[in-house]
Amino acid sequence: MKKKIAIIVGGNTDEAPISLKSGKFVLKHLNKDEFDPYLVYIFRDTWFFKDENNIKYLVDRHNFTIRLSKQNILKFDCVFNAIHGTPGEDGIIQAYFYLLKIPYTGCNFHHSNLTFNKIYCLTLLKEYGINTATSFFVNKNQVFCENKILDKVGLPCFVKPNKSGSSLGVSKVYNKYQLLTSMEKAFQEDEEIFIESYLAGIELSVGVIAFNNNITVLPITEIISKNDFFDFESKYSGQSHEITPARISKKIETQIKHTAKRVCQILNLRGISRAEYIIVNDKPFFLEINTVPGFSDESIFPKQLQNAGYSLSEFFKKFIYFSIEFNASNRL
Structure with a gap:
């Protein structure tokens, strides 16, 4: 019997349209002989599925089922998480499925929350000797001194929301007079922000697959932004040049x-x-990590998969079955 898969899309942020692209991409490449997939929309105020006739069916949030008719209640064997940002990337939706004992793709809620919180993630990795940029953390209710911030991070620098994706709310600051405006912009995305020193070097995007105890690093992508940095427009409006595999030495690779x-x-x-990552003087500096990477024709991760020789259909199959087996063996 075919496995019933809920591909969840949407979310509560401006990344929702990107999520929808990712979900439709996964839907397109799932093997329909193996899986019975459903695109399930999750927004702050409504969760639903629409059939081929555009009829909307609400999700019962108590058990994540969908009543298609009086006699037909749809239950899912696994959830493919394609929500970028909250609640799909910060551990909220993972905790929900954990409580319902429904297998889902990706890391668990503890690690999703840690990686989505850039301040926590950077702080932890620094403790293990991973190179990161110099940074200064500020929350919305905190009194801060602009001079003290800039004395630490220097100019130019970046202002970033702590919990946000797709470079939303990120600004590059060249002088003291731009700092406060950039911080206000970042605070619109999150109540915690950080200011990070600028690193001049080669920007790389590195995809990783971790199934069981096997960790595979995919072919590395070099990013050349046509804009001032790899911002939202660069990522989703063709304003960047991405080269896979990256033009780097074997030593750096x-x-x-x-x-x-x-x-x-x-x-x-x-x-x-x-x-x-940014390569500075042949050393990798970690910037941030995304545990729900985009899946679309423009996205980096599927291009890396294809460059490595993976069939997208076979990869999605392997990913789903790994998720089902992992959750079963760990008793959710």
Whole structure:
């Protein structure tokens, strides 16, 4: 019997349209002889599924089922998480499925929450000797001194929301007069932000697969943004040039793959992830990690999979069955 798969999309942020693209991409590439997939929309105020006639069926949030008719109640064997940002990337939806004992793709709620919180993630990785940029953390209710911040991080610098994706709310600051405006912009996305020193170097995106005890680093992507940095427009409006595999030496490739595996082990991740690094003087500096990477024709992760020789259909199959077996063996 075919496995019933809920591909969840949407979310509570401006990343919802990107999530919908990812979900439709997964739906397109899932083997329909193997799986019976359903695109399930999850927004703050409504959860639903729409059939081929555009008829909407609400999700029963008590048990994540859908009543298609009086006699037909749809239950799912696994959830494929394609929600970027909250609640799909910060551990909230993972905790929900954990309580319902429904298998889901990706890492568990503890590690999702840790990686989505950039301050916590950077602080932990620094303790293990992973290179990161110099940073200064500020919350919305905190009194801060602009001079003290800039004395620590220097100029230019980046202002970033702590819990946000797709570079939403991120600004590059060149002088003191831009700092306060950039911080206000970041505070619109999150009540915690951080200011990070600028690192001049080669920007790389590194995809990782962690199934059971096997960690595989995919071919590395070099990112060349046509804009001032790899912002939302660069990521989703074609304003960047992405080269896979990256034009780096074998020495740097070996170093970045070692670091990527180590980061995955330190954070105890499973499933898939994509992290961003800057190479400065032949040393990798960790920027951030994404445990629900985008899946679309423009997205980096599927291009890395294809470059490595993976069939998307076969990879999704393996990912889903790994998730089912992992959750069963760990008794959810």
